[in-house]
Amino acid sequence: MIAWTSFIPKNFVSVLIFLLMNExxxxxxxxxxxxxxxxxxxxxxxxxxxxxxxxxxxxxxxDKEDEMNCLVTGANFLLKAxxxxxxxxxDGQKEFVQIDHNDLYPYLLxxxxxxxxxxxxxxxxxxxxxxxxxxxxxxxxxxxxxLTKCKNFDELLELSHQGNNRVIDMLVGDxxxxxxxxxxxxxxxxxxxxxxxxxxxxxxxxxxxxxxxSRSLLRMISNNIGQISYLNALRFGLKRIFFAGFFIRxxxxxxxxxxxxxxxxxxxxxxxxxxxxxxxxxxxGAFMSYEKQSLDGLMVHKIMQRFPISVxxxxxKIYCSLNSDWNLNDDSIQCSVxxx
Amino acid sequence: MIAWTSFIPKNFVSVLIFLLMNExxxxxxxxxxxxxxxxxxxxxxxxxxxxxxxxxxxxxxxDKEDEMNCLVTGANFLLKAxxxxxxxxxDGQKEFVQIDHNDLYPYLLxxxxxxxxxxxxxxxxxxxxxxxxxxxxxxxxxxxxxLTKCKNFDELLELSHQGNNRVIDMLVGDxxxxxxxxxxxxxxxxxxxxxxxxxxxxxxxxxxxxxxxSRSLLRMISNNIGQISYLNALRFGLKRIFFAGFFIRxxxxxxxxxxxxxxxxxxxxxxxxxxxxxxxxxxxGAFMSYEKQSLDGLMVHKIMQRFPISVxxxxxKIYCSLNSDWNLNDDSIQCSVxxx
Numbered sequence: 001m002i003a004w005t006s007f008i009p010k011n012f013v014s015v016l017i018f019l020l021m022n023e024x025x026x027x028x029x030x031x032x033x034x035x036x037x038x039x040x041x042x043x044x045x046x047x048x049x050x051x052x053x054x055x056x057x058x059x060x061x062x063d064k065e066d067e068m069n070c071l072v073t074g075a076n077f078l079l080k081a082x083x084x085x086x087x088x089x090x091d092g093q094k095e096f097v098q099i100d101h102n103d104l105y106p107y108l109l110x111x112x113x114x115x116x117x118x119x120x121x122x123x124x125x126x127x128x129x130x131x132x133x134x135x136x137x138x139x140x141x142x143x144x145x146x147l148t149k150c151k152n153f154d155e156l157l158e159l160s161h162q163g164n165n166r167v168i169d170m171l172v173g174d175x176x177x178x179x180x181x182x183x184x185x186x187x188x189x190x191x192x193x194x195x196x197x198x199x200x201x202x203x204x205x206x207x208x209x210x211x212x213x214s215r216s217l218l219r220m221i222s223n224n225i226g227q228i229s230y231l232n233a234l235r236f237g238l239k240r241i242f243f244a245g246f247f248i249r250x251x252x253x254x255x256x257x258x259x260x261x262x263x264x265x266x267x268x269x270x271x272x273x274x275x276x277x278x279x280x281x282x283x284x285g286a287f288m289s290y291e292k293q294s295l296d297g298l299m300v301h302k303i304m305q306r307f308p309i310s311v312x313x314x315x316x317k318i319y320c321s322l323n324s325d326w327n328l329n330d331d332s333i334q335c336s337v338x339x340x
Numbered sequence: 341m342i343a344w345t346s347f348i349p350k351n352f353v354s355v356l357i358f359l360l361m362n363e364x365x366x367x368x369x370x371x372x373x374x375x376x377x378x379x380x381x382x383x384x385x386x387x388x389x390x391x392x393x394x395x396x397x398x399x400x401x402x403d404k405e406d407e408m409n410c411l412v413t414g415a416n417f418l419l420k421a422x423x424x425x426x427x428x429x430x431d432g433q434k435e436f437v438q439i440d441h442n443d444l445y446p447y448l449l450x451x452x453x454x455x456x457x458x459x460x461x462x463x464x465x466x467x468x469x470x471x472x473x474x475x476x477x478x479x480x481x482x483x484x485x486x487l488t489k490c491k492n493f494d495e496l497l498e499l500s501h502q503g504n505n506r507v508i509d510m511l512v513g514d515x516x517x518x519x520x521x522x523x524x525x526x527x528x529x530x531x532x533x534x535x536x537x538x539x540x541x542x543x544x545x546x547x548x549x550x551x552x553x554s555r556s557l558l559r560m561i562s563n564n565i566g567q568i569s570y571l572n573a574l575r576f577g578l579k580r581i582f583f584a585g586f587f588i589r590x591x592x593x594x595x596x597x598x599x600x601x602x603x604x605x606x607x608x609x610x611x612x613x614x615x616x617x618x619x620x621x622x623x624x625g626a627f628m629s630y631e632k633q634s635l636d637g638l639m640v641h642k643i644m645q646r647f648p649i650s651v652x653x654x655x656x657k658i659y660c661s662l663n664s665d666w667n668l669n670d671d672s673i674q675c676s677v678x679x680x
Contacts, residue, residue: 048515068524134563136536138533138535175388185469193454194482198485
């Protein structure tokens with residue numbers, strides 16, 4: 001699956017780098033022996049970020065595909081082709097949702113990468129980016145890195161498991177003497193102000209546990225995304241909201257917070273849904289764009305003929321089976337989505 | 341004006357403490373000579389936070405008034421009674437808005453304190469808290485304190501003047517090789533991910549300027565409030581959005597960011613409006629609640645008879661004129677709203 005997105009599944013990268021760099025793969029010889037240029041479909045920020053690197057180091061041109069189009073194509077493919085792709089997640093309970101292909105549209109696709117895009121999808125190739133927010137995965141990881149000195153995104157995410165956001169968030173009960181503000185439907189445990197306790201605690205950053213900061217940040221970002229998503233679904237009368245993007249990573253607390261936010265703001269009328277292959281929408285869409293054009297003369301077509309790749313799905317994995325003469329330890333490359 | 345809110349205007353406090361503590365004021369003697377209890381109308385978090393302190397130290401009971409009710413009463417009073425109370429603010433240009441008293445309702449009141457309340461106002465005493473967000477003034481100040489070591493809210497706010505959020509925010513242009521993402525209406529300078537550059541900069545917290553962090557935080561919070569406010573106004577078909585609360589403090593960049601957010605998300609169809617006495621809504625509402633009940637037997641009524649207070653407004657100040665026999669340097673107490 002030679003495609004590229006901004007939030008890049010690690011194993012896609014390793015497959016690609018293997019293809020391009022491995023002396024035994026025959027890929028480079030094959031490319032060198034050909035007068036044709038090599039094109040690889042690419043989308044998202046990575047298509048721009050790595051374009052020069054691929055051109056200079058690997059003599060490969062990244063054929064940029066529109067990111068929103070790829071995300072929608074990938075989502076539509078997964079929702080139609082993969083059994084038990086969509087599920088709800090609340091209070092630790094995961095429930096798969098049966099999708100009626102004849103009643104799929106319209107829906108709201110919320111893709112959470114560094115930033116967040118909210119796309120109203122009306123059919124194959126029929127969509128509009130109706131909203132978004134700049135409080136996304138990049139905000140969680142950027143602020144988290146500065147506040148906790150964590151070295152990577154998953155370490156920060158992992159920390160949140162042991163954290164308690166009430167140590168640093170100001171709750172309604174903190175304002176109203178431990179009681180609810182029942183008249184307006186706010187319980188004592190509702191967060192009134194994220195990081196609000198840091199105003200009066202008179203504590204230095206180092207005095208807060210990184211796990212509490214991580215949990216507070218994760219809840220702040222996830223709740224905000226859930227709220228804005230619901231308001232946009234309401235605006236356009238959309239019954240379904242699918243959350244995807246590599247920010248989620250099948251992380252229980254992230255999904256739980258988004259679900260609680262949608263439930264709270266919709267007063268139980270709307271449900272958040274997630275996709276098992278949440279992080280692969282853009283890559284799938286870019287890959288599928290090969291079908292939309294003549295492949296004659298495209299080097300990548302010849303490569304794919306020589307090294308056929310078939311895509312299949314089982315459980316929470318996508319398998320890219322390679323009919324391979326390369327020195328691989330395994331004849332299938334497993335693209336984990338941090339198993340849910 | 342003896343009333344209390346969670347975000348307390350400093351001068352109200354000084355007036356109150358003067359009344360209660362000043363040996364020459366005659367207040368304490370008057371109270372001691374009376375068998376009646378002293379009640380002071382109070383609302384917001386301060387009514388709970390300081391109740392025991394007032395009871396123990398000053399033998400005064402805080403008579404708690406509902407916060408939302410006080411905010412709405414205060415806003416309605418200001419919008420009807422004070423000339424040039426509401427204004428728009430965009431690109432540094434302040435324009436007063438003429439309010440037709442017969443066409444005031446409905447409107448959305450967005451009160452930004454530690455957290456944010458969004459209240460649909462349909463008339464005097466007719467309102468509903470329809471939404472809110474936990475990303476408010478407490479989040480700006482709480483995160484800002486931890487990230488910059490500023491010692492107070494205004495110092496952090498002041499810092500933002502010299503800051504440049506592009507140093508730390510990931511812009512659309514940073515993702516798309518310096519270009520716009522015109523197809524979905526995103527310019528290269530649109531913030532894609534607040535604090536997103538901190539992911540890849542590989543810089544420590546100390547390597548960022550506090551003024552850049554402050555500006556990025558202020559923009560993140562203000563833009564988010566503007567977006568959620570607009571979505572709620574749209575949801576209920578409200579033409580007017582008034583922003584108030586002591587977070588704003590007449591701060592140009594805060595108002596500009598909120599205005600730009602409302603303009604951006606509404607595609608120019610909606611305008612943010614601000615109130616000159618933004619921080620006094622709750623206090624005014626609590627004060628005005630005296631009128632709603634019999635004052636017989638309330639000590640405060642006797643105090644007010646003895647030391648009559650008349651409220652007037654001029655320019656961007658409220659004057660509480662005291663017909664006073666106290667040793668005050670000035671016969672008027674000026675409650676500044678950080679003059680706009």
